[in-house]
Amino acid sequence: MNATPSTRDRILGAAEALFARRGFDGASLRQLTAAAGVNLAAVNYHFGSKEKLVEEVFRRRLDALNADRLAALAQLGGSHPATLENVLAAYIRPAMALAHDGNGALFMRVLARAFAEHDGTLRQFLSDNYGHVMRQFSAEFARLLPHLSKPELYWRIDLVTGALIHAMSGFGMIQRKDDVSEQAHREQTVQHLIRFAAAGLSHP
Amino acid sequence: MNATPSTRDRILGAAEALFARRGFDGASLRQLTAAAGVNLAAVNYHFGSKEKLVEEVFRRRLDALNADRLAALAQLGGSHPATLENVLAAYIRPAMALAHDGNGALFMRVLARAFAEHDGTLRQFLSDNYGHVMRQFSAEFARLLPHLSKPELYWRIDLVTGALIHAMSGFGMIQRKDDVSEQAHREQTVQHLIRFAAAGLSHP
DNA sequence: CGTATGCTCAAACGATCGTTTGAATCATAC
DNA sequence: GTATGATTCAAACGATCGTTTGAGCATACG
Numbered sequence: 307m308n309a310t311p312s313t314r315d316r317i318l319g320a321a322e323a324l325f326a327r328r329g330f331d332g333a334s335l336r337q338l339t340a341a342a343g344v345n346l347a348a349v350n351y352h353f354g355s356k357e358k359l360v361e362e363v364f365r366r367r368l369d370a371l372n373a374d375r376l377a378a379l380a381q382l383g384g385s386h387p388a389t390l391e392n393v394l395a396a397y398i399r400p401a402m403a404l405a406h407d408g409n410g411a412l413f414m415r416v417l418a419r420a421f422a423e424h425d426g427t428l429r430q431f432l433s434d435n436y437g438h439v440m441r442q443f444s445a446e447f448a449r450l451l452p453h454l455s456k457p458e459l460y461w462r463i464d465l466v467t468g469a470l471i472h473a474m475s476g477f478g479m480i481q482r483k484d485d486v487s488e489q490a491h492r493e494q495t496v497q498h499l500i501r502f503a504a505a506g507l508s509h510p
Numbered sequence: 511m512n513a514t515p516s517t518r519d520r521i522l523g524a525a526e527a528l529f530a531r532r533g534f535d536g537a538s539l540r541q542l543t544a545a546a547g548v549n550l551a552a553v554n555y556h557f558g559s560k561e562k563l564v565e566e567v568f569r570r571r572l573d574a575l576n577a578d579r580l581a582a583l584a585q586l587g588g589s590h591p592a593t594l595e596n597v598l599a600a601y602i603r604p605a606m607a608l609a610h611d612g613n614g615a616l617f618m619r620v621l622a623r624a625f626a627e628h629d630g631t632l633r634q635f636l637s638d639n640y641g642h643v644m645r646q647f648s649a650e651f652a653r654l655l656p657h658l659s660k661p662e663l664y665w666r667i668d669l670v671t672g673a674l675i676h677a678m679s680g681f682g683m684i685q686r687k688d689d690v691s692e693q694a695h696r697e698q699t700v701q702h703l704i705r706f707a708a709a710g711l712s713h714p
Numbered sequence: 715c716g717t718a719t720g721c722t723c724a725a726a727c728g729a730t731c732g733t734t735t736g737a738a739t740c741a742t743a744c
Numbered sequence: 745g746t747a748t749g750a751t752t753c754a755a756a757c758g759a760t761c762g763t764t765t766g767a768g769c770a771t772a773c774g
């Protein structure tokens with residue numbers, strides 16, 4: 307709405323775009339603040355350090371995204387039962403909405419970079435703050451797929467997670483033609499992702 | 511075999527381990543050469559630049575890996591027909607062998623980092639040098655799955671690729687107990703990956 | 715022996731990094 | 745109007761970056 311976002315938001319937006327393109331180490335605070343049109347010292351003033359800025363980039367998106375996911379999961383039942391595909395929809399649909407809204411596609415690329423990091427404090431931060439979401443969905447999958455052993459289930463969930471992150475980080479390069487057909491195309495994409503994930507999770 | 515590998519190989523090995531842990535930008539040549547026990551200037555002497563070193567880390571592994579994949583694909587036919595699962599085995603089995611041999615698991619993590627890079631010269635380098643492998647396998651998948659439209663097929667291949675890279679980059683943290691059961695466990699893992707990929711590719 | 719050639723080394727190059735400082739500017743409340 | 749706190753600013757901090765240099769050392773060949 308506001309034509310001139312706050313310095314804080316300008317930094318977060320520029321950070322998201324630059325982290326997506328160059329990575330966390332590849333993007334410097336000077337490139338970042340220049341792109342945002344703010345002073346170099348503003349990052350440390352508003353966020354404390356570059357590392358805290360990285361965490362805030364994730365927090366800004368993941369708080370809402372995972373809240374949406376858990377809300378969608380909680381709303382299942384009754385006329386909209388908690389089938390495998392509906393649970394997957396609760397996980398995938400909010401992410402798709404984000405990936406097609408504003409700079410959300412760039413954030414998906416940032417998220418894919420985070421998944422490539424196996425050590426470091428970022429992995430710990432994400433696990434500490436958002437691990438409960440995956441745990442809740444995993445419990446639901448375990449209930450829906452009782453014939454799978456626990457290692458086998460986690461194994462398949464891991465594969466599905468990798469597939470979804472990889473696919474959604476590729477969004478934002480293909481552009482829409484008109485708004486109506488884009489809406490339809492997005493819904494079609496969601497269905498494809500859900501069916502792929504369902505097949506991978508539940509195959510004999 | 512040689513107890514004292516050449517300076518060139520020491521650099522490549524240390525680079526692989528450090529790129530896996532810290533990323534291409536996060537790993538400095540000073541950390542790298544210190545870990546390898548060689549002089550700082552040796553990198554630019556043997557490889558020309560840091561960027562060329564990165565490319566050589568990939569070349570050393572991917573040349574053999576993709577040759578193995580294409581050889582396995584070419585050997586299909588007759589008593590070992592080119593079914594979907596056999597083609598997938600030709601793609602997956604050489605990668606699994608690499609991921610469980612020496613520092614191959616570290617290379618898988620490096621490869622996962624490369625997949626997270628959407629711009630940059632590294633992506634171009636990998637596409638130029640190894641794109642033909644994916645193209646050949648894609649043609650085989652198209653032949654085996656004629657009911658899928660071309661976009662739909664590439665879409666599913668992309669999802670499978672993301673799943674495999676993500677899963678295999680996680681290897682190397684769980685350790686084997688004894689060698690015999692490890693061999694069996696690896697074969698079991700290969701079968702799981704193949705069945706997951708086959709289900710994702712061929713689901714109705 | 716003399717001298718190429720291949721390789722290693724300590725040292726330094728200029729550039730850029732994240733972070734800090736202290737003054738200048740802005741907004742708000744008394 | 746002026747005091748107070750929040751924010752922005754140019755400038756500099758020391759550290760570290762990738763790369764280059766030129767001397768030193770080895771082995772091989774005439």
